[in-house]
Amino acid sequence: MHKTVLVPVADGAEEIETVSIVDTLRRAELNVTLASIYQKGPESPIIKGSRNINIVCDNYLESILGQDFDLIALPGGLKNAEALSQCQSLIQKLEEQKKAGKWFAAICASPALVFEPHGLLKGEVGTCFPSLAEKLSNKSKIEQRVVVSNNCITSRGPGTAIEFALVLIEKLISAEKSAQIAKSMLAYIPK
Amino acid sequence: MHKTVLVPVADGAEEIETVSIVDTLRRAELNVTLASIYQKGPESPIIKGSRNINIVCDNYLESILGQDFDLIALPGGLKNAEALSQCQSLIQKLEEQKKAGKWFAAICASPALVFEPHGLLKGEVGTCFPSLAEKLSNKSKIEQRVVVSNNCITSRGPGTAIEFALVLIEKLISAEKSAQIAKSMLAYIPK
Numbered sequence: 001m002h003k004t005v006l007v008p009v010a011d012g013a014e015e016i017e018t019v020s021i022v023d024t025l026r027r028a029e030l031n032v033t034l035a036s037i038y039q040k041g042p043e044s045p046i047i048k049g050s051r052n053i054n055i056v057c058d059n060y061l062e063s064i065l066g067q068d069f070d071l072i073a074l075p076g077g078l079k080n081a082e083a084l085s086q087c088q089s090l091i092q093k094l095e096e097q098k099k100a101g102k103w104f105a106a107i108c109a110s111p112a113l114v115f116e117p118h119g120l121l122k123g124e125v126g127t128c129f130p131s132l133a134e135k136l137s138n139k140s141k142i143e144q145r146v147v148v149s150n151n152c153i154t155s156r157g158p159g160t161a162i163e164f165a166l167v168l169i170e171k172l173i174s175a176e177k178s179a180q181i182a183k184s185m186l187a188y189i190p191k
Numbered sequence: 192m193h194k195t196v197l198v199p200v201a202d203g204a205e206e207i208e209t210v211s212i213v214d215t216l217r218r219a220e221l222n223v224t225l226a227s228i229y230q231k232g233p234e235s236p237i238i239k240g241s242r243n244i245n246i247v248c249d250n251y252l253e254s255i256l257g258q259d260f261d262l263i264a265l266p267g268g269l270k271n272a273e274a275l276s277q278c279q280s281l282i283q284k285l286e287e288q289k290k291a292g293k294w295f296a297a298i299c300a301s302p303a304l305v306f307e308p309h310g311l312l313k314g315e316v317g318t319c320f321p322s323l324a325e326k327l328s329n330k331s332k333i334e335q336r337v338v339v340s341n342n343c344i345t346s347r348g349p350g351t352a353i354e355f356a357l358v359l360i361e362k363l364i365s366a367e368k369s370a371q372i373a374k375s376m377l378a379y380i381p382k
Contacts, residue, residue, distance in 0.1 A: 056245035186348035
């Protein structure tokens, strides 16, 4: 059974982060669902990214709220993070994920604008997009490109998105798998 | 006047490469058009990426063939590169681009499967996805992450896509602009 990953998004999602998470994790054969947080409509769940690239999601969040996921991973983008932070059902799902000791992750604006204000970083250390660093209670690892803290994984921005995804693979599968995918993608991992 | 960039794609386009090019170049305020090479239909020009992420293009290639672009940049993905290589109108546009001394670029499978067989690498040195390296006539810089040769810029895969896009910005605008965008994205550039 392949492990399952939920990637919730709204308009304003940073495209490189969104696509780097989904693409890289699918390369590791993880079962990834890109889900729009908007209300289910007659049309396809399309979100408009921060740089005007429209991406078709796999489903609406409301249609899969009952499913369990081994990981919930949030892309950034300012407006996306603000919208995710307002989505009650997502916040509840993240709280349950943390309580259950399961993986939850966020990059760029989302650690600061979603995790921090909803107490999901309580007892954790994390990182985020530099301009939002002041919002994090614990800034001790703010300059690290990817931070693993218990079951919480955070990262900084578009340029760290593949590294972030590779750490997610390492934790959900293995360091070997992560290294194999990194090599096949020509990913450069700073030491 | 912002410089113009054409990014033509088909089904099988590598999503990280496609989005990294469009997103990064738009951050530098370049005027980027993501164009589907498929025949214009009643529906939006959506392409299905190599890892099953569907991306909505800005237009159909056939609708903008008469426009001039300062750069034509091809994402990779095996099936995408094969489809681009079969697209006569695109190949003609690339030949005119090279003849006019204007920028043309490709990453991953596209240097080997589009540029090389159509003579666009004649007199140039380039790089491509490692498993396709044997197809390039001139392999002298095959291990370089981004290769600039006259007006032809090539690169290797998803993990080099942001670096590739940053070099495109450097050539279309300036090294200063490229460095500024790299910093704002937290991009790591191997020396």
